Amino acid sequence: MTESNLMVLLKGRRSVRKYLPEKVDRKKINLCLEAARLAPSACNSQPYKFIVIDDRQTKENLRTAFSGIYSPCSFALSAPAIIAIVTQKQKLTAQIGNLMQNIDFRYVDIGIAGEHFVLQAQELGLGTCWIGWFDKKKVNAVLGIPGGLAVEVMITLGYPAEKTKERSKKSFAELVSYNEY
Numbered sequence: 530m531t532e533s534n535l536m537v538l539l540k541g542r543r544s545v546r547k548y549l550p551e552k553v554d555r556k557k558i559n560l561c562l563e564a565a566r567l568a569p570s571a572c573n574s575q576p577y578k579f580i581v582i583d584d585r586q587t588k589e590n591l592r593t594a595f596s597g598i599y600s601p602c603s604f605a606l607s608a609p610a611i612i613a614i615v616t617q618k619q620k621l622t623a624q625i626g627n628l629m630q631n632i633d634f635r636y637v638d639i640g641i642a643g644e645h646f647v648l649q650a651q652e653l654g655l656g657t658c659w660i661g662w663f664d665k666k667k668v669n670a671v672l673g674i675p676g677g678l679a680v681e682v683m684i685t686l687g688y689p690a691e692k693t694k695e696r697s698k699k700s701f702a703e704l705v706s707y708n709e710y
């Protein structure tokens with residue numbers, strides 16, 4: 530069986546932590562955001578908002594959120610664009626679902642929408658890296674996030690400056706079983 534275009538894309542994706550200085554056209558960024566917009570979410574709540582940071586001064590203001598223990602992720606500031614994903618309130622039905630299932634579906638939803646973004650970026654030849662390690666309070670303050678809401682994760686975006694090595698993944702046998710654990 531020949532590999533699907535999607536499988537080729539999936540196999541080519543890596544987390545990219547070094548970027549060329551070249552700016553990313555907003556049309557391309559918006560295409561990635563459109564892919565995120567189409568994502569499924571629990572009860573179709575879409576409990577997220579994407580903030581694009583592609584302005585030099587705003588990135589500079591974020592420097593403080595990547596200092597000290599967060600400095601391993603300061604490479605994020607070298608990306609031409611950073612996308613901050615903010616969680617928002619869910620529909621009541623999704624909130625009830627969270628309670629009954631003892632899970633916060635907002636984070637599942639963010640993961641799916643964010644990965645839609647990542648895969649569209651990959652198709653455009655752009656590199657990305659999910660970032661979960663940053664000073665949340667400082668990011669929220671710099672971006673003016675309203676009280677009660679928060680930036681949960683960010684995704685860096687730009688043209689890759691290096692060919693990143695493939696990270697090992699679980700074998701198929703470790704990952705999968707049929708009909709029982």
Ligand SMILES: Cc1cc2nc3c(=O)[nH]c(=O)nc-3n(C[C@H](O)[C@H](O)[C@H](O)COP(=O)(O)O)c2cc1C
Nearest residue numbers: 542543544546602658659660661662663682695696
């Ligand atoms: C939710 C999430 C948070 C992550 N946070 C960080 C981070 O803070 N810093 C970082 O360098 N990489 C981060 N990563 C990237 C992972 O380290 C990376 O996906 C993993 O090592 C597998 O490598 P690959 O993406 O190249 O397949 C994060 C990934 C995810 C999905």
